Amino acid sequence: MSPLLFVLAMEYLSRVLKKIARDKEFRFHERCADLQLNHLCFVDDVVLFTHGDFKSVYRVLQGFELFSQSSGLQANYSKSKLISNGIPEVEVQRILSVSKLKRGNLPFQYLGIPISAKKFSPCDYEGLIDKMVDRIKNWSWKFLSFAGRLTLINSVLISFHTYWAHIVVLPKRVLCRINEICRAFLWKGLAEFGGPGSVAWDDVCKSKYKGGLGIRHIDLWNLAALRKYVWAIAANKENMWVKWIHSVYLKGEHWWEYEPPLQSILYWKKITEVKNRLKEFYSFQSFISIRYSITEVYGKFRGVLESGNLAWTRYIWNAYLVPKHAFITWLATLNRLKTKAQLHHIGVASDPTCLICGNAKEDGIHLFFSCCYSRKCITEIKHWLGWNSNSESLQGLLRWLARGKGIYLNFREEFMLLV
Numbered sequence: 400m401s402p403l404l405f406v407l408a409m410e411y412l413s414r415v416l417k418k419i420a421r422d423k424e425f426r427f428h429e430r431c432a433d434l435q436l437n438h439l440c441f442v443d444d445v446v447l448f449t450h451g452d453f454k455s456v457y458r459v460l461q462g463f464e465l466f467s468q469s470s471g472l473q474a475n476y477s478k479s480k481l482i483s484n485g486i487p488e489v490e491v492q493r494i495l496s497v498s499k500l501k502r503g504n505l506p507f508q509y510l511g512i513p514i515s516a517k518k519f520s521p522c523d524y525e526g527l528i529d530k531m532v533d534r535i536k537n538w539s540w541k542f543l544s545f546a547g548r549l550t551l552i553n554s555v556l557i558s559f560h561t562y563w564a565h566i567v568v569l570p571k572r573v574l575c576r577i578n579e580i581c582r583a584f585l586w587k588g589l590a591e592f593g594g595p596g597s598v599a600w601d602d603v604c605k606s607k608y609k610g611g612l613g614i615r616h617i618d619l620w621n622l623a624a625l626r627k628y629v630w631a632i633a634a635n636k637e638n639m640w641v642k643w644i645h646s647v648y649l650k651g652e653h654w655w656e657y658e659p660p661l662q663s664i665l666y667w668k669k670i671t672e673v674k675n676r677l678k679e680f681y682s683f684q685s686f687i688s689i690r691y692s693i694t695e696v697y698g699k700f701r702g703v704l705e706s707g708n709l710a711w712t713r714y715i716w717n718a719y720l721v722p723k724h725a726f727i728t729w730l731a732t733l734n735r736l737k738t739k740a741q742l743h744h745i746g747v748a749s750d751p752t753c754l755i756c757g758n759a760k761e762d763g764i765h766l767f768f769s770c771c772y773s774r775k776c777i778t779e780i781k782h783w784l785g786w787n788s789n790s791e792s793l794q795g796l797l798r799w800l801a802r803g804k805g806i807y808l809n810f811r812e813e814f815m816l817l818v
């Protein structure tokens with residue numbers, strides 16, 4: 400069935416269930432009565448809520464049967480479960496006997512996220528970690544350059560975290576594990592790596608123009624995403640979740656002054672905690688007057704941790720430069736390139752001597768400036784560009800460019816520098 404037809408069919412299911420909700424014999428789940436909520440549906444993931452009496456459950460099952468017969472769409476009963484709480488066992492067995500449902504328990508998965516009334520245990524986050532690890536195992540990492548791995552981290556691996564970070568408060572242990580996976584993939588192309596990386600992870604997570612690679616600080620992103628919920632409640636956004644919060648928790652209390660009862664779930668307490676911290680910086684009126692954007696708030700959080708832009712970075716992160724070369728230049732500028740001298744220092748190479756001339760230790764300065772072949776190349780290029788810098792290091796040359804030439808390089812100079 401085409402996606403559009405499927406959505407239309409599910410709209411019919413939604414209407415059938417809304418009609419059942421108006422039936423006198425149907426009773427809502429006690430926390431859903433104010434909103435007259437008896438189902439949530441996103442594409443083919445459906446959750447039905449009812450009071451635990453047999454008649455209410457039976458009416459919903461009848462509605463579902465009507466939908467199946469009308470549309471030809473059948474529920475996958477191997478994945479469909481009845482989750483009950485506080486219903487006598489006799490009633491539960493009666494419901495199970497008239498339905499094709501199996502009995503289930505909390506937590507269950509909805510849209511890939513575990514739903515639970517209690518604090519999540521570490522194994523509840525295994526779905527997120529497993530997805531990241533499985534994806535890495537499916538990639539042919541041997542053929543990926545550092546730049547390729549960086550792109551996959553930013554576009555794929557971090558996106559798994561982003562999805563969860565919008566919904567749950569990720570514990571520090573899980574955030575650390577996500578960072579470990581990204582770090583292992585960047586430096587080794589693997590999901591597991593316990594050794595040191597070439598550059599400290601905190602520096603890698605700085606934005607590109609502050610000297611890092613722009614990988615996201617996942618803890619700050621999680622906090623920025625949580626603040627959006629605080630803002631949505633304050634601004635009374637028109638969505639089901641905000642209405643439900645007002646109906647179940649706030650019950651007319653002012654959000655800015657609200658304190659959660661002791662028996663509240665951890666997630667709700669966390670959101671309230673974030674709200675209380677925001678009260679130090681905003682009045683209620685000033686907070687709801689801003690247009691909240693997670694990206695903007697995250698940018699502000701990150702700005703506090705990082706100093707100003709570094710002038711040399713614009714010569715590395717530039718549209719003219721091949722990403723693979725940019726990454727190597729970034730490593731060389733930080734003096735973290737795995738030259739023979741460095742490999743010898745950590746006990747990987749037996750000999751630190753330059754492979755080209757065989758006369759000196761192969762460190763960054765020798766490789767790009769002092770070696771006989773490199774010296775000839777750099778002298779020719781400097782002559783052609785008309786540069787009179789005597790810098791004998793990549794950092795020195797980039798500093799000279801940033802100081803003396805500023806942004807006034809012509810195209811030929813930029814192109815040659817970056818190639």
Ligand SMILES: [Zn+2]
Nearest residue numbers: 753755756770
């Ligand atoms: Zn040499």
